[in-house]
Amino acid sequence: MAAELLFARYAPKNLEPKNSIGAKWPRLLDRLNLRPVVEGRRTAIKMHLGGGSGFTTIHPFFARGLVAKVREAGAKSVFVADSPSAVAHAAERGYTAETLGCPLVSISGATDGYFQTRPIVPPFKTLTEIQVGGEIAAAEALVDFSHVKGHGACGFGGASKNLSMGCVTQRTRGALHQLEGGLAWDREKCSHCKVCQENCPNGAIRFNEQGEISIFYHDCKFCGHCALICPEQALTMEGGRYRDFQRGMALATQTILSGFDPANVVFINVLTSITILCDCWGMTTPNLVPDIGILAGRDIVAIEQATLDLIRTEDLIPGSLPPAYALGAAGHLFERIHRKDPYAVIEFLAETGLGQRAYTLAEVD
Ligand code: SF4
Numbered sequence: 001m002a003a004e005l006l007f008a009r010y011a012p013k014n015l016e017p018k019n020s021i022g023a024k025w026p027r028l029l030d031r032l033n034l035r036p037v038v039e040g041r042r043t044a045i046k047m048h049l050g051g052g053s054g055f056t057t058i059h060p061f062f063a064r065g066l067v068a069k070v071r072e073a074g075a076k077s078v079f080v081a082d083s084p085s086a087v088a089h090a091a092e093r094g095y096t097a098e099t100l101g102c103p104l105v106s107i108s109g110a111t112d113g114y115f116q117t118r119p120i121v122p123p124f125k126t127l128t129e130i131q132v133g134g135e136i137a138a139a140e141a142l143v144d145f146s147h148v149k150g151h152g153a154c155g156f157g158g159a160s161k162n163l164s165m166g167c168v169t170q171r172t173r174g175a176l177h178q179l180e181g182g183l184a185w186d187r188e189k190c191s192h193c194k195v196c197q198e199n200c201p202n203g204a205i206r207f208n209e210q211g212e213i214s215i216f217y218h219d220c221k222f223c224g225h226c227a228l229i230c231p232e233q234a235l236t237m238e239g240g241r242y243r244d245f246q247r248g249m250a251l252a253t254q255t256i257l258s259g260f261d262p263a264n265v266v267f268i269n270v271l272t273s274i275t276i277l278c279d280c281w282g283m284t285t286p287n288l289v290p291d292i293g294i295l296a297g298r299d300i301v302a303i304e305q306a307t308l309d310l311i312r313t314e315d316l317i318p319g320s321l322p323p324a325y326a327l328g329a330a331g332h333l334f335e336r337i338h339r340k341d342p343y344a345v346i347e348f349l350a351e352t353g354l355g356q357r358a359y360t361l362a363e364v365d
């Protein structure tokens with residue numbers, strides 16, 4: 001049977017305030033039935049609080065409403081959690097204990113030293129373990145409250161990325177990023193002519209002082225230009241290696257969720273201010289598509305699938321892409337922008353057994 005997801009559409013059917021997204025929000029949360037999820041439990045709300053001059057993370061209005069509903073549902077305690085650096089600067093974007101109505105907590109302590117190490121079983125390439133933030137490991141219920149946006153390295157960020165990259169220490173984030181790839185470099189063949197660096201249309205290639213290549217896969221679009229132009233054939237394409245990062249994120253997500261009874265976890269994806277890059281870039285760019293709404297449910301695979309399905313290329317707002325970006329020929333909007341299939345992470349999540357891709361949408365009026 002398909003997973004049922006709740007959907008509050010952003011666009012109101014008329015201009016009555018009761019039909020606006022802000023008014024639908026508490027009704028969606030009531031239908032989500034939080035009581036069996038959080039009652040009597042120490043409840044973490046994991047959301048990303050952004051950074052720098054970025055201001056299109058989830059508005060405190062929605063976070064405050066969620067906190068109130070978690071309390072009303074009988075949680076023993078509730079807190080909003082994010083990385084140490086995001087929490088330290090959260091007030092700059094309007095997130096404080098006063099505006100949210102609950103404490104703001106660093107997932108891994110003020111210095112990123114409070115964590116629980118969990119193995120990845122079986123290990124995946126260099127990913128053998130992850131360090132789960134101590135506050136997440138100690139929580140008894142979890143609300144995965146995610147802002148949806150594009151992402152250069154994996155196509156998009158939603159519920160899975162909010163957990164896998166957001167509930168771990170900086171060291172584990174680095175270990176996950178190390179899985180990124182897509183180009184192989186032969187040091188013996190390389191003459192260090194820098195032709196590849198000069199001709200990469202995305203500025204993704206650098207050489208360090210030791211003469212070793214460094215490719216920033218966030219910006220690399222696997223155009224193959226560098227491999228074709230290299231006079232020494234020192235660069236070759238490794239088909240689909242970017243998928244390793246997505247698989248790593250799926251495995252980290254599975255490992256984080258293994259600490260909770262599935263009955264005590266809900267997922268909420270906020271499809272507003274959908275921008276090209278992740279919120280940790282520390283800036284805001286134009287919305288790619290009109291605001292869509294809010295999805296909620298108990299199945300992480302289904303909610304990620306529905307999220308991507310609702311973001312359509314034909315809704316791309318003219319002028320919303322940065323000057324250097326051009327749409328690729330085929331695939332999801334995020335694949336056409338970043339050249340990485342965003343559905344891959346869903347495929348890997350489904351393989352872990354965390355949920356199913358089939359879903360139905362129940363619209364909240
Ligand atoms: S173009 Fe080829 S030979 Fe020249 S620096 Fe790049 S990898 Fe090395």
Ligand code: SF4
Pocket residue numbers: 199200201202203204205215219220221222223224225226227
């Ligand atoms: S594949 Fe294209 S985008 Fe990636 S490093 Fe090479 S030239 Fe740059």
